[in-house]
Amino acid sequence: MLKNRQVGLVGTGNMGEALIHGLLHGHLCRPDQILCSDVRPERLKAIREKYGVKGTSHNTEVVKQSDIIILAVKPQIMKQVVDEIAKYLDLSKLIISIAAGVPLEAIESCAKKELKLIRVMPNICVSVREGVSAIAGGKHTQREDLMLAKTIFDSVGKSLFIEEYLLDAVTGLSGSGPAYIFLIIDALADAGVKVGLSRDDTLILASQTVLGAAKMLIETGEHPG
Structure with missing residues (x-):
C-alpha cells in the first residue's frame, strides 16, 4: 500500500523511531522511502546508521519530499513546527499527527x-510493536487515507478508528494505560519477593502473567469480569 510513496517523519523520538522500525520490519517501506528530521544531530545520525533511512536537519525538506508526513513532535512545539512547514503543506499530502491533546x-x-x-493516539508499547493506536480522520480525509494510516500503525501493534472527540478518553485509557500496568506488575513482583522469590523471577512471573491474561482475552473474546 505504501509502494512508491515517500514517508516523512518530523521528529525521531521514541514514537518516531518505533514507527520507522515498524514500517521497515513489516516490509511496508524500503529505507530509501523514509526521510526523517530531528533538531539533534547525534540522534539523527544514530537513526540513519541504525535503519539506513534518509535524514535531514530541516523539517521543510521532509515536507517537500514526502507524500505522507508524520508529525511526531511534542505537543508544546507543534505550533512552532506547523508555522515552519505550513508553506509547503497542501491537500496533496497526508499529514498524520501523534501529538497528544492537539486537535x-x-x-x-x-x-x-x-x-x-x-490524528492518532498511540501508546509507548509501539516501541516493541505491541502498541494500540486510535485513529481519527479530519474533514478532508478519504477512506484511502484512513486505511493508509491504519496500515502504518498496524505495523507497530493494533489500531482502530474512533471520532476525534473521544481521543482524550483514549489518552487516559490506552495512552496512559501502560503506566498503570507497570504498577500492577511491580506490586505483584514485590509480593513475590516478600514470600521468598527472587526479584528477577518475580518480574518474569508477573510480566508473563499479565501478558498471558491479555492474550487470553484478545483471543477468546471473553469478558474480563
Missing part, C-alpha cells in the same frame, strides 16, 4: 489552509 482544527488553523489531516 486537528488547531493544526489547520495554524497552517491557515485546508489540509488532509489524521
Whole structure:
C-alpha cells in the first residue's frame, strides 16, 4: 500500500523511531522511502546508521519530499513546527499527527489552509510493536487515507478508528494505560519477593502473567469480569 510513496517523519523520538522500525520490519517501506528530521544531530545520525533511512536537519525538506508526513513532535512545539512547514503543506499530502491533546482544527488553523489531516493516539508499547493506536480522520480525509494510516500503525501493534472527540478518553485509557500496568506488575513482583522469590523471577512471573491474561482475552473474546 505504501509502494512508491515517500514517508516523512518530523521528529525521531521514541514514537518516531518505533514507527520507522515498524514500517521497515513489516516490509511496508524500503529505507530509501523514509526521510526523517530531528533538531539533534547525534540522534539523527544514530537513526540513519541504525535503519539506513534518509535524514535531514530541516523539517521543510521532509515536507517537500514526502507524500505522507508524520508529525511526531511534542505537543508544546507543534505550533512552532506547523508555522515552519505550513508553506509547503497542501491537500496533496497526508499529514498524520501523534501529538497528544492537539486537535486537528488547531493544526489547520495554524497552517491557515485546508489540509488532509489524521490524528492518532498511540501508546509507548509501539516501541516493541505491541502498541494500540486510535485513529481519527479530519474533514478532508478519504477512506484511502484512513486505511493508509491504519496500515502504518498496524505495523507497530493494533489500531482502530474512533471520532476525534473521544481521543482524550483514549489518552487516559490506552495512552496512559501502560503506566498503570507497570504498577500492577511491580506490586505483584514485590509480593513475590516478600514470600521468598527472587526479584528477577518475580518480574518474569508477573510480566508473563499479565501478558498471558491479555492474550487470553484478545483471543477468546471473553469478558474480563
